[in-house]
Amino acid sequence: MIGKSGRVLIVVYIVCLVVLFLMCSTDLIIREPEREIYQIAVIIEDVRSDNYSNFRKGMDQAAAEFNADVQLITLYEKLDAQEQMELINREQQDGADALIVVPVEEEQIAERQMTIPVILLRAGVAEASGAGNVIIDYEKMGERLAREILEEQPVGNPVYVLRDSAVQSDMDRLFLEGVKAAFVEEGGRVQMIMRNEEDRFWMMLEKTGMDESEKVVILAENPEILTEAAGVLAGSEAVSAAVSGLYGRGTTIPILNYLDRGLITGICVTDEFSLGYYSVREAVRALEGAGSVPTVMESHYIKKEDLRNPAYEKMLFPIE
Amino acid sequence: MNWNRNILKRTVGIIMSCVVCLLITSCQGVHREEEKTSIRIGISLYRGDDTFINNIRSIIEEKAKEYERESGIKVTLDIQEAKGSQNTQNNQVERFISLGCDVLCINPVDRMDTSLIIDKAMTAGVPVVFFNRQPVEEDMNRWDKLYYVGVDAKETAVLQGQMVVDLYRKQPEAVDLNGDGVVSYVMLEGESSHQDSLIRTEWSVQTLKNGSVPIERITGGIANWERSQASALMEQWLSEYPDTIELVISNNDDMALGAIDALERAQKEDVNVIGIDGTTPGLEAIENGKLLGTVSSNKEVYCDAILELAASCALGEELPEEYSLTDNTYFWTPQEILITKIKENP
Numbered sequence: 324m325i326g327k328s329g330r331v332l333i334v335v336y337i338v339c340l341v342v343l344f345l346m347c348s349t350d351l352i353i354r355e356p357e358r359e360i361y362q363i364a365v366i367i368e369d370v371r372s373d374n375y376s377n378f379r380k381g382m383d384q385a386a387a388e389f390n391a392d393v394q395l396i397t398l399y400e401k402l403d404a405q406e407q408m409e410l411i412n413r414e415q416q417d418g419a420d421a422l423i424v425v426p427v428e429e430e431q432i433a434e435r436q437m438t439i440p441v442i443l444l445r446a447g448v449a450e451a452s453g454a455g456n457v458i459i460d461y462e463k464m465g466e467r468l469a470r471e472i473l474e475e476q477p478v479g480n481p482v483y484v485l486r487d488s489a490v491q492s493d494m495d496r497l498f499l500e501g502v503k504a505a506f507v508e509e510g511g512r513v514q515m516i517m518r519n520e521e522d523r524f525w526m527m528l529e530k531t532g533m534d535e536s537e538k539v540v541i542l543a544e545n546p547e548i549l550t551e552a553a554g555v556l557a558g559s560e561a562v563s564a565a566v567s568g569l570y571g572r573g574t575t576i577p578i579l580n581y582l583d584r585g586l587i588t589g590i591c592v593t594d595e596f597s598l599g600y601y602s603v604r605e606a607v608r609a610l611e612g613a614g615s616v617p618t619v620m621e622s623h624y625i626k627k628e629d630l631r632n633p634a635y636e637k638m639l640f641p642i643e
Numbered sequence: 644m645n646w647n648r649n650i651l652k653r654t655v656g657i658i659m660s661c662v663v664c665l666l667i668t669s670c671q672g673v674h675r676e677e678e679k680t681s682i683r684i685g686i687s688l689y690r691g692d693d694t695f696i697n698n699i700r701s702i703i704e705e706k707a708k709e710y711e712r713e714s715g716i717k718v719t720l721d722i723q724e725a726k727g728s729q730n731t732q733n734n735q736v737e738r739f740i741s742l743g744c745d746v747l748c749i750n751p752v753d754r755m756d757t758s759l760i761i762d763k764a765m766t767a768g769v770p771v772v773f774f775n776r777q778p779v780e781e782d783m784n785r786w787d788k789l790y791y792v793g794v795d796a797k798e799t800a801v802l803q804g805q806m807v808v809d810l811y812r813k814q815p816e817a818v819d820l821n822g823d824g825v826v827s828y829v830m831l832e833g834e835s836s837h838q839d840s841l842i843r844t845e846w847s848v849q850t851l852k853n854g855s856v857p858i859e860r861i862t863g864g865i866a867n868w869e870r871s872q873a874s875a876l877m878e879q880w881l882s883e884y885p886d887t888i889e890l891v892i893s894n895n896d897d898m899a900l901g902a903i904d905a906l907e908r909a910q911k912e913d914v915n916v917i918g919i920d921g922t923t924p925g926l927e928a929i930e931n932g933k934l935l936g937t938v939s940s941n942k943e944v945y946c947d948a949i950l951e952l953a954a955s956c957a958l959g960e961e962l963p964e965e966y967s968l969t970d971n972t973y974f975w976t977p978q979e980i981l982i983t984k985i986k987e988n989p
Contacts, residue, residue: 399708558930
């Protein structure tokens with residue numbers, strides 16, 4: 324027989340067990356601080372995200388650090404401003420807490436009344452708009468690349484710029500403006516080759532001799548054109564022999580491989596891992612009500628020998 | 644006593660009523676489930692620097708957009724790279740589930756070690772579509788919501804061997820370069836743990852033998868699907884066996900391209916090299932006449948199958964009829980031989 328004190332002890336014991344269970348397994352007694360997961364949508368201007376691989380890694384790193392769930396969204400048609408606006412609306416309606424946008428039409432987005440913070444990844448240093456801004460000065464990047472070309476290449480070699488025949492993005496436009504400005508300043512000039520004229524251009528180069536004075540310098544407007552041009556050089560010894568230098572911008576794996584193989588002479592890049600990281604960080608800051616200061620990204624000129632430089636290696640091949 | 648019994652009866656009555664109410668409300672919940680307007684797919688790739696897997700990734704992204712456009716259902720893809728670590732992949736799966744993914748598409752790091760992924764998916768009730776690296780049968784049989792999309796490795800290897808057999812029959816001198824009546828070959832193998840690697844190695848050679856091509860193996864080595872490793876191996880073989888190698892049989896295109904890199908450096912560009920996968924750089928090499936040929940799976944069908952399976956699982960719908968599954972689990976993608984025109988029509 325259990326005495327009265329024994330029964331009391333059993334009851335106390337059971338109550339303790341229940342309290343311990345409630346403390347460990349539920350929020351009833353000790354409430355764990357709720358960590359809100361921020362839903363952030365990143366809407367780019369392109370149909371593919373190949374050019375954003377390092378950006379993605381930075382974005383994922385920041386997402387893990389700042390407790391965010393980040394989605395990268397591409398367009399159905401490249402540089403389709405209307406579709407980008409539709410996607411912005413869709414994401415807003417679907418409950419995104421913040422947006423990061425690589426704008427096709429910056430003004431259109433800036434004018435729109437948004438209920439959530441929008442971080443713009445802008446191509447130039449114009450007046451800031453949106454809840455936050457991360458800026459890559461493509462004009463300056465173009466200028467920088469042009470000056471490197473002028474320094475590296477013989478004075479007489481003609482410079483051809485391969486550019487898209489369709490609509491130009493702000494990035495391409497500003498990059499080319501920078502290139503032209505630098506050449507004009509130094510008394511040089513560039514000749515434009517539109518994408519639909521490229522076949523004729525390559526055929527012309529195939530017939531060009533290997534004389535140093537006849538060689539040409541090629542500059543590609545964007546990563547896509549640069550990759551294609553390097554592919555042509557890789558596939559044709561005659562064209563390759565007629566080109567004294569191939570330049571452009573971008574950090575995709577094919578571009579870096581071509582640079583490593585010596586088919587691309589030099590590229591201008593930004594630290595895209597940091598770009599991705601900063602944009603998510605800016606979005607979280609905006610959500611938490613912290614003030615925003617526009618972040619301006621630096622550009623770097625990289626040649627084959629720089630690929631093994633630890634500082635650049637870390638930037639071009641980031642490990643999450 | 645009677646009073647106590649009444650209280651007990653009432654209490655039991657109240658509890659039973661609560662249980663009945665709960666059951667009714669939960670059943671209503673099932674009926675009221677709204678039609679899904681968006682699906683979220685978690686994709687984990689074994690490595691991000693594999694050319695074939697990168698091709699597949701790009702096509703899946705395109706297919707997802709097409710699907711979204713045609714069906715009006717928003718498709719969100721969460722794509723992660725496991726960097727060759729099964730542990731990382733397991734964590735990614737956990738994250739996908741916690742983020743509420745409706746279905747997982749997994750390219751396993753270690754096909755023998757998928758049980759943890761399956762455990763997690765089964766507990767959360769999230770179907771899994773494995774692709775490219777086939778989990779062992781015992782794992783695949785654990786649940787009826789596990790699927791695999793890939794190619795029949797034996798068929799791939801037979802087609803690879805057949806391309807040399809056909810060329811040898813048409814033009815023996817194009818394969819037996821030194822005309823000694825024997826085709827001397829080296830073999831570049833993928834990861835030893837990958838099922839396709841072992842089968843490709845065995846059956847490509849077997850097909851050459853069955854096709855009466857007189858062959859002699861010089862050497863072989865594992866280059867783990869990688870261009871740089873294959874290039875280093877080939878360079879070593881070229882110095883060990885100078886002027887002997889006539890054919891390079893590679894388990895994939897990346898390694899075949901690595902061998903070509905070494906051959907170019909050694910200025911031995913007449914050696915025939917064959918690959919598998921039909922990757923973009925591989926196809927470029929065929930166009931340039933550097934790679935004799937490759938066996939390509941129809942990547943459009945491959946990725947369509949992954950996406951359609953994933954979407955139908957996520958939406959709880961039947962898989963479209965054109966995707967017939969072997970044992971209700973496996974989808975085998977059709978393949979074809981792609982051979983350089985220079986050798987095909989001399």
